[in-house]
Amino acid sequence: MSYTRFAIYYVPPQGPFARFGASWLGWDIISACEAPLFDFPGLDGITMTPRKYGFHGTLKPPFRLAGDSTAEELHMRVAELASGLAPAKCDGLELTRLGRFLALIPRGESNALQRVAAACVQDLDEFRARLSVAELERRRRPGMSARQNALLTQWGYPYVMDEFRFHMTLTARLPKQDISDWTETILKSLPELPVPFVVDQIALCGERKDGRFELIHRYKLAG
Template structure:
């Protein structure tokens, strides 16, 4: 069954789109497979497999199965975009986060948090509730009480105050892998993550089935 995620993704004319897509080996805009840079002694395709499947993005509303229809979701997402003004995204930086390499905000953004919260709550009528198996895979026994409540109410535990902006660029790495991958990725990205950019769109990503990669279906401009 198709899943939909509401994401931030770099604009097509942002050099981060090309660099990030090349690193992951896939362009979510076109679905094209891209040649990845070489890593000495490591298989970059394996290190980026999961991130490549999800595509270059930061999650606003986590992927969910539709309880309504794509057209109904799009209508409400467009209404949200129409009342949201574009805003500055804080400079990004490459960092280790729970063992993964990801682009993170250099400072918290109230505008970004507000947009994320509006997506989670305002579009939730379109989300089919998770199955018991899906809940079990999240391992709720390892969560805080607040996270368990989020999981059961919103289908995901990292929402609202538990959410953070991140663009995942690797799987979890061990110390030896990190010593190779991080400097290579820093060299690949250069100063592009820190360049000024604005959040001007909501991006709707779709996944045709459980084994399918996510594709960018639409960019909805923020027009508030």
């Protein structure tokens, strides 16, 4: 299959946690198929935006392949990178509010996750097609700091390196009055979360022609 973009994600291994994410969002990134949504009124609407990406934590944001690179070369480079990266571990995960979004974020020290993400961003950047001036302008948002603008220019995304914060998105932007209710619903629906939370593999994922992402290959972190 040909893909319009690629990304490096953390995708949970098969199990209750991954199944929760698929049923919450309505898209199974591992099996590349729709998943029956939980039966909560309004869930389809608040998950429509994150659904296309599947349940994941971003390590290197989606990018178009540079014109002189191939998907096979990218695959080999990701495998090489993973072989030299040590796994990352933190205390666990917790549900939190990021602005008006709800997401799972790490509990405790997250420097190791920062290290893995930074390596993915930097070491694979030769495969990323550079953004045009118009694309850069579209990605700039009011309130972005000078540092975030610099990161956008250098890496194609403003929330990488020292601005990176690992998260697993569960909703689109919510009305303020709905955040508390959806927080309670998610907390009641979550399976037992992994303790500790360990990222011992990274996943190459591709954006299909229908705009949804699917898992292409997992790579064990063996450094």
